Amino acid sequence: MAIQEVGSGDTRQKPIKLGGALVTLVEPHRGHEVTYNRWYERDHFYAGCMIGAWTISGARYVATRDHKAVRFPSDSPVVPDPTSGSYVALYWVLAGKFGEWMRWGTDQVNWLHANHRMFEHRDHVHTTMYRFRGEGHADPDGVPVELALDRGYPGLVMMIAEPAEGADAASVIAWATERTPMPADQVAAFIPVPLLADAPKDVPLTPESERVCLLWFCVADPLETWDDFIALGDTLASEGAGRVLFASPFVKTIPGTDTYTDKL
Numbered sequence: 001m002a003i004q005e006v007g008s009g010d011t012r013q014k015p016i017k018l019g020g021a022l023v024t025l026v027e028p029h030r031g032h033e034v035t036y037n038r039w040y041e042r043d044h045f046y047a048g049c050m051i052g053a054w055t056i057s058g059a060r061y062v063a064t065r066d067h068k069a070v071r072f073p074s075d076s077p078v079v080p081d082p083t084s085g086s087y088v089a090l091y092w093v094l095a096g097k098f099g100e101w102m103r104w105g106t107d108q109v110n111w112l113h114a115n116h117r118m119f120e121h122r123d124h125v126h127t128t129m130y131r132f133r134g135e136g137h138a139d140p141d142g143v144p145v146e147l148a149l150d151r152g153y154p155g156l157v158m159m160i161a162e163p164a165e166g167a168d169a170a171s172v173i174a175w176a177t178e179r180t181p182m183p184a185d186q187v188a189a190f191i192p193v194p195l196l197a198d199a200p201k202d203v204p205l206t207p208e209s210e211r212v213c214l215l216w217f218c219v220a221d222p223l224e225t226w227d228d229f230i231a232l233g234d235t236l237a238s239e240g241a242g243r244v245l246f247a248s249p250f251v252k253t254i255p256g257t258d259t260y261t262d263k264l
Helices: 034-052 098-116 145-151 169-177 220-236
Strands: 020-026 055-062 087-094 121-137 155-163 186-193 214-218 242-252
Touching: 020 034, 020 098, 020 145, 020 186, 020 214, 034 055, 034 087, 034 098, 055 145, 087 098, 087 145, 087 155, 098 121, 121 169, 121 220, 145 155, 155 169, 155 220, 169 186, 169 214, 169 242, 214 220, 220 242
Parallel strands: none
Antiparallel strands: 020 087, 020 121, 055 087, 055 242, 121 186, 155 214, 155 242, 186 214
């Protein structure tokens, strides 16, 4: 029996299912890297998301100067400045509770603002809620997507793509999740959902679109195999499926340390 099919009792359905994610790409202001990192991991990571009901898990990744230097395309409409967006935080949300979680998260962060628990010396580069739409694995008996953040993958590739004219998000998702060979251990595919109207004003509102967020989880630093991801982007375009709007490698942060804060 494949791990992907293990359930409980008389069912083979997953007892815990991923419903969506919060993906937040942020850049600390110059000179505030250490204080930002400590504030985020010691306060906001928990107070802003993890303590809320229906949160499955969370993880943080970082892009150093070397990682940001290979981002593509150079004229990304998602991240116009390729040197910005050093930290990405990911939060998994339980299926069936996505709307409730969005409402709680908005109220909670507004409360944190009102109680002076936020950090002003940083900019949101891309902060969006996403609905989960599919997963692909190098090993069919591999790590379920619900456990991806707890697995602690050393590397992550964040890729945002849009379908070609006449295609749709579903075709891009199928293109990514059904690939063989897979350039990473697994990929999770999402479509964007606009933040609520009363979300904090320092977070730019992202309109609903046909864009797809692909999170590729890697067993090593993606820089080691970056050519594979460049080729992946070229293939998406050459096959007429769509185009990559943003792609960046990241490595896992080391909680409780200032590691990488001097390499942004």
